[in-house]
Amino acid sequence: MKAGQFSQVSLWVAVWVLSGVASVAASSPVWAQTLEPEPEVAVGREDAASESIAPAPVVPAAPISTPSSADLDLAATTVEEWVAQIEAVLVQITDVRVEVTEAGLAIVLETESGAIAVPATSTIGNALIADIPNAAIADEVFEANPAEGIALVEVIGLPGDRVRVAITGTDAPPVAEVRSDGGGLVFGVAVGTVAEEEEEAIEIVVTGDQDEGYNPSNATTATRTDTPLRDIPQSITVVPREVLDDRDIRTLTEGLETVAGVVDGGNTFGASAGIRVIRGFSVDGNFRNGYRDGDSNTVTPIGTIDRVEVLRGPASVLFGALDPGGVINLITRQPLDEPFYEVGFEAGNYDFYQPSIDFSGPLTEDDTLLYRFIAGYQSAGIRELRATHDRTIDHAKSRRENKPEFILRIP
DSSP: OOHHHHHHHHHHHHHHHHHHHHHHHHHSOGGGOOOOOOOOOOOSOGGGTTSOOOOOOOOOOOOOOOOOGGGSOOOOOSHHHHHHHHHHHSEEEEEEEEEEOSSEEEEEEEESSSOOOOOOEEEETTEEEEEEESEEESSOEEEEEEETTEEEEEEEEETTTEEEEEEEESSSOOEEEEEEETTEEEEEEEOOOOOOOOOOOEEEEOOSOOOOTTOOOEESTTTSSOEEGGGOOSEEEEEEHHHHHHTTOOSHHHHGGGSTTEEEOOEETTEEOSEEEETTEEEESOEETTEEOSSTTOOOOGGGEEEEEEEESGGGGGGSSOOTTEEEEEEEOOOOSSOEEEEEEEEETTTEEEEEEEEEEESSTTSOEEEEEEEEEEEEEOTTTOOEEEEEEEEEEEEEOOOOOOEEEEO
16 A cells, blocks of 8 residues: 555545544443453554444433432431421320319310320329320429329329329329320329228236346335335345355355445354444344334244335435345245245255245135245354354244236237
8 A cells, every 4th residue: 555545545434433422422421331342453464444333322311310408317417407396206295174074073184186085004102193295284283182092183294205103092092094085195093092900909918027037126225115216215135035046145245245335244153143234334133114113123934025125325215224235125026826835945055054935825715815934944153163153043924915917908
């Protein structure tokens, strides 16, 4: 091929390519085209210039549909839009009416739009409670004693978009029937009843006295009457019979060893002379049941003593011309209303022997006449002189008393 012919063919091919590109660009947008790869053109053969080149096929682009803004569910971007969305879900309670009916009470909840679901009720104490979800109330309601048997009616708002209806009874939780009325609710309230439980009467019969033991509560020495120790301002010590028995006391001197401020004033050939020293003052003789013993040297046998009362201080002048140290009052044992029999015998070194008997009980069937008889004998030697002394105990006492029965009934 000549040089002039080759240049014409090249020019024709260039014009065709430009015209094809222009036609494709005019038929569809560039971003919507589907371009096919161009076939390779073999250059170098003499017959290639004489062949015609076919244009590439053009594929039309599919139309793209763009949604409008009205079709999009956009989220709230402002406070006003957010409040509007909440109000579209919540049910607004606009009015609450509390009306008295023949059955009891009617509570009506009214709304402008929307319906309130019937809530479940529960009981707390004397209150009937119903919580309404997804609801709000404009004006809360508090009414006290709206009807007989109803103490309080409350309709209040709670956190979490809830409204609570609380009805409190005076004696028992009320009973309510909840129903829908249009878009609102109606609570039909009736007064609850208290379940009556039958209680059996309890009867308590007191037949015995309290055993005071080591802690006696009364004394007769200071006031000559049976007065509680807490009401007596004087200093009084009481040694009860339980202490004498537990310590195995045989003489009064041993029984007074536990009383502060009292010591033995001496003895005669090993036997007590009946003299005591109280707060540094010598006290000659004792008292028995509030009365002075006739013989200052009389030693009351310990077996006949129920308790020993010691009054310390100048208050002892209440008994007459006595030393200001104090006074010792021996309270003897009293008859018992139940049969009691006791026989005892003790023996020890230095020729110590002590037999004793103690009988007590009622003499009549109605226990109005009682008796007590105590007798004993004691023989003991003295270590230094090997001497002995004998003593006989004879104590008898009777008592007449009335014993009314005391019954306490608790309905």
